[in-house]
Amino acid sequence: MKQIVGLLLACIAVISAVAGTVQAETIAFNFTDPSSGDVSAEGTDGFRFTPIVNISVTALGYYDRDQDGLTLEHPMALYELSSGDLLASATADGSSFLDGLFRYTSITPLTLQAGIEYVVAGYHPGTSGDLAAYLVPSSLVSFAPEITYGGYYFDYGSPLALPTTDGGDASFFGPNFKFEVVPEPSTYAGLLGITCVSLLAYGWRRKRHQAA
Template identity: 30%
Template sequence: MHISHALATVALLSISGLATPTEAAPVEASTWHGGGEQGTYSNAIGWQFTALSDMTVTHLGVLDLDEPGLSDRHTIGLFNEAGDLLVSTSLGAGLSGDLYLGSMIYDAVGLTMLEQGETYYILADNWTQDRYGWGWDAVSYSDDVEWTNFSETTGPSIFDTVLHYYDGEPGTLGPGFLYQVAPSPGALALLGLAGCAARRRRRR
């Protein structure tokens, strides 16, 4: 197959939705496997992490243990290292949210870019009834995320002063998020060449 035909095929598949490098299925940043320890807390809790890839956050969510459905309303926020809020959402009590995946309930949010090598943290409030979990055997993280610290606020709100502890509660999972990995520059260049090849073929 000539290279122009191959590139045109890639473009056609992208247009038809059969191959979409820029629209990969969302990935869970953290996954609950059961076990470990669970508890309740009066302050907002979460975890700090380093992004190991450029990624686009698509959903924020919280852990839902016990019977399906949350006991309380939760506000979830994703912040940069400086403490600036990047995106947030709220999940009501019961079976709210847009997506249920394993033991997590997620809500779609505006697409939010995270940059490789940068540090961020995620928090959620209202853990006096719903439980969160922790423990290295209980929680795993995706290849694009490096857990760095347990995070908690000094009060009940996600906007209260935040503290980060490496030796606090490792492998924390209360809030979590879904994301898509940003396509590499090479993949974007390939799609651009494919589009050019397809246009040249149409002119012939």
């Protein structure tokens, strides 16, 4: 009995370790840094997107030209498009951590459902600090395979709000986010089943060997 309990505890430990390695953070939008930056007007830039699978957003980010630190504060937000509901918010500033071309601020992980359209938005106060990246056409930007791109939208003025003006075939960065794919319950169930059966079979064979 004690051996079975030990094997079950080992099974739980193994599946927990496997679950930790299954998930990895992904950056939603990527591009090659343009040769020069652009001064931004005061306003909000945003990107519509739809997850193909359930994802968990872990951080919101803002473009850092030359990756040498942000000098301004940039409020950022996630919205559900159809309702306009604000789902999460954060501010990128000099203390935000760098990953690639963006400075990120972690948020409480937020699950976004597959098939629902969302908007990630970021605000620029409109001074000459923190130059933006203006990319035309939008095909210069690559998008994580777990999401589909729904277009660039903007609005002038303050404060940060859900942007509604269609930006056409352009991208103005601006905001970004990091996420993890939410594993399907069947994935964990399969891993747990295979791991536990293997451990129990090993224990049974070992017991028979000791008895012999």
